[in-house]
Amino acid sequence: MVTDDCPKCRGKRTIMEKDGTVHTCFDCLISGRIDQHDKKIKSAEELRIKL
Numbered sequence: 230m231v232t233d234d235c236p237k238c239r240g241k242r243t244i245m246e247k248d249g250t251v252h253t254c255f256d257c258l259i260s261g262r263i264d265q266h267d268k269k270i271k272s273a274e275e276l277r278i279k280l
């Protein structure tokens with residue numbers, strides 16, 4: 230279920246540009262709507278895999 234609390238991404242937390250690039254919704258990121266702690270854990274795991 231998507232919460233439509235952001236007019237830019239409509240609750241999806243990601244925005245797709247016209248060229249097809251998908252990136253995090255900066256409005257949600259700044260407003261703290263995105264769970265940054267969860268993202269940090271994922272990036273840390275990715276770093277460990279790469280190292």
Ligand SMILES: [Zn+2]
Binds near residue numbers: 237238239254
């Ligand atoms: Zn948003």
